[in-house]
Amino acid sequence: MNYQPKHLLVTGGAGFIGSNFVHYWLREYPDSQVTVLDALTYAGNLQNLRGIQNNKSYSFVHGDILDTALVEKLLHDASIDTLVHFAAESHVDRSILGPDAFLKTNIEGTHSLLKAAKKIWLDAGKTTHRFHHVSTDEVYGTLTLDAPAFTEQHQYLPNSPYAASKASLDHIVRSYHHTYGLNTTISNCSNNYGPYHFPEKLIPLIIVNCLEGKPLPIYGDGKQIRDWLYVEDHCRGIERILLNGKVGEVYNIGGNNEWTNIDIVTLVCQLMDIYHPHGAPHTQLITHVTDRPGHDRRYAIDATKIMDQLSYKPLETFETGIHKTVRWYLDNEEWWRGVMDNSYKKWLDKNYSDKKPRSQVTEF
Ligand code: NAD
Ligand code: TYD
Numbered sequence: 001m002n003y004q005p006k007h008l009l010v011t012g013g014a015g016f017i018g019s020n021f022v023h024y025w026l027r028e029y030p031d032s033q034v035t036v037l038d039a040l041t042y043a044g045n046l047q048n049l050r051g052i053q054n055n056k057s058y059s060f061v062h063g064d065i066l067d068t069a070l071v072e073k074l075l076h077d078a079s080i081d082t083l084v085h086f087a088a089e090s091h092v093d094r095s096i097l098g099p100d101a102f103l104k105t106n107i108e109g110t111h112s113l114l115k116a117a118k119k120i121w122l123d124a125g126k127t128t129h130r131f132h133h134v135s136t137d138e139v140y141g142t143l144t145l146d147a148p149a150f151t152e153q154h155q156y157l158p159n160s161p162y163a164a165s166k167a168s169l170d171h172i173v174r175s176y177h178h179t180y181g182l183n184t185t186i187s188n189c190s191n192n193y194g195p196y197h198f199p200e201k202l203i204p205l206i207i208v209n210c211l212e213g214k215p216l217p218i219y220g221d222g223k224q225i226r227d228w229l230y231v232e233d234h235c236r237g238i239e240r241i242l243l244n245g246k247v248g249e250v251y252n253i254g255g256n257n258e259w260t261n262i263d264i265v266t267l268v269c270q271l272m273d274i275y276h277p278h279g280a281p282h283t284q285l286i287t288h289v290t291d292r293p294g295h296d297r298r299y300a301i302d303a304t305k306i307m308d309q310l311s312y313k314p315l316e317t318f319e320t321g322i323h324k325t326v327r328w329y330l331d332n333e334e335w336w337r338g339v340m341d342n343s344y345k346k347w348l349d350k351n352y353s354d355k356k357p358r359s360q361v362t363e364f
Pocket of ligand 1: 011013014015016017018037038039040041042043044045063064065085087089091105109134135136137166190191192193198
């Protein structure tokens with residue numbers, strides 16, 4: 001082990017992946033300290049961190065990554081040595097309908113963290129520190145069906161405002177390493193799924209809509225391909241990078257698990273038929289709707305580098321991961337009902353009202 005984080009600042013730790021990471025880290029490293037900084041936007045929820053609120057190794061700060069003075073104070077006063085940066089606006093559809101928040105939070109917010117880290121760590125001569133930036137495979141753009149999967153050398157060709165904002169800040173993070181010597185690492189991961197996934201993203205939306213007997217919206221022909229990774233396997237990848245990753249490097253994280261959207265929705269429907277039978281097969285709820293503008297056709301990650309250099313290996317198969325996930329939503333109805341508040345309902349209206357059904361379904 002090259003590096004052992006003592007006190008982590010986890011931005012966006014009340015969101016989907018951030019909260020899974022905090023649970024994972026505190027379980028694996030109970031002697032380290034974790035401070036979560038989260039603005040609790042629509043996507044952040046303290047319920048995602050339930051069960052650890054009384055853990056002496058954990059503290060929560062309700063605040064914005066744009067508040068550089070607050071970040072400086074946290075890094076300094078708590079002697080934080082490791083920043084793991086998840087906080088972001090993360091939903092492609094929201095970035096299409098309102099890109100401003102993405103540029104502000106993702107680009108300016110990350111730059112605010114970089115400035116604070118430079119001041120508190122570098123300017124004070126603190127050489128033992130890490131700034132890990134959690135990015136996405138979407139920075140690489142889209143692949144044709146037969147193209148090789150994205151390696152770390154793939155050209156950046158982001159297509160949505162979300163992907164473009166993440167691509168910009170990958171470059172900004174890189175520049176803070178090359179110009180100032182900040183100890184940065186970057187991971188670009190494929191689509192995650194698992195517990196605490198906000199039900200605006202495909203898999204939890206489908207599960208929740210099945211449970212509520214609502215239409216299952218498939219954009220366009222549903223033949224778009226995503227490469228799905230169980231969220232805890234993403235957390236394991238970040239762990240490997242923190243402990244053994246080389247400063248200044250970029251690592252792709254993925255599980256070699258490509259699925260078309262229509263196949264994944266059909267699979268979830270089949271699982272719902274088993275776990276939550278409802279008379280008719282859930283596939284009857286599938287509705288093809290108008291496609292997402294600029295919809296990327298295929299993402300696929302080549303994770304050879306992290307596998308070879310950092311001995312990374314996902315532990316969940318897709319079969320075990322998707323069963324766990326469906327079961328989690330069945331067992332945690334209170335959680336998903338809790339996050340589906342008025343603002344969520346307004347979002348559904350905004351996003352789907354102009355997506356006209358291409359085939360009609362009957363609701364249960
Ligand atoms: P999420 O939307 O579920 O959570 C984002 C969190 O950031 C929320 O808790 C939110 O309250 C917080 N946040 C937003 N703006 C903030 C601000 N200004 N200050 C402080 N906190 C703020 O996102 P996620 O799906 O957990 O993704 C986490 C990170 O991983 C993102 O950077 C995303 O780009 C990246 N990523 C996501 C996926 C995926 O499949 N979800 C895949 C690869 C990479
Ligand atoms: P999403 O979960 O939003 O992740 P991303 O856009 O970051 O890949 O969407 C995954 C795929 O599912 C994507 O190709 C868009 C598609 N999709 C639908 O077909 N219907 C939906 O209602 C949603 C939310 C997504």
